[in-house]
Amino acid sequence: MGMLRAGDVGVLLAGGVGVVALTLWAWSGEHGDTAVIRAAGQIVQTIPLTRDQSVAVDGPLGTTRIEIAPGRARVAADPSPRQLCVKQGWLTLSGQAALCLPNQVSLEIRGRTPAYDTLGY
């Protein structure tokens, strides 16, 4: 048996591909660290993306439930008819936002350096 066997080459290749994929994934765009929640245009809460928690925000149609997790956030439930902001799923990158327009609630992710100066909806 030699020093490097067939499986070893496979493990090394898989490891290399894994590292490259990880690099592309982790270093593409800045990952956000704060969730900014607005209702009717006003900031109601700013929450660091550090631990699991759930936030309920009231709008004209009902209650929008926002879920915060380490490194990401999403709109878990919303009374709007088309559920666009819910379907967006988890947001991780700085500058990403989910807008629940009918209920006038929005969730925006921010990093250390804001991706945009301002966003007009």
Place this chain on the structure above:
Amino acid sequence: MTHWAIELPVTPDDRRLARLAALAIGLTLAEAAIPSPIPGVKPGLANIVILLVLLQDGWRAAAWVSGLRVLAAGLLLGTLFAPGFWLSAAGACASLLILAVAHHLPKRLFGPVSLSVLAAFGHVGGQLALASLWLLPAAAILTLLPLFAAAALVFGAANGVIVARLHLANAPIVQGSPQ
């Protein structure tokens, strides 16, 4: 006359494991002196000893050597029960768990290099998992992840080649027990 000295029976196997653990501890101490730009990125030379023990004496012996190394290195470096110690322990545990599985891979296909690379990923994975749960925000860990993974791949492969050479050469450090 009463004898107060407590004699613990010590088998030659115990002595052998203690000697190997001492070797692993020595490598850990030597490595701690190497400056590193990112704390946690280290060659992991002690893994060479642990893998040789795994190949020669099985998983239980390797777990003993690894546990003794983490504990004694913590004592000697003055980090016992400090965050660094727990990170090191988490890395060692994850690595041993992976080795428990990987060590059953067909030997014909997967040699020491595979074991070493997988163990290195285990170390990094265990450490970062604990760090993200306990010490650092997940976003910061995510940024460092590629560096740690790349270091694990490179050092894991290098250590694996060393292990393969020593194992093929039947290196005397893991043979018999000269008193």
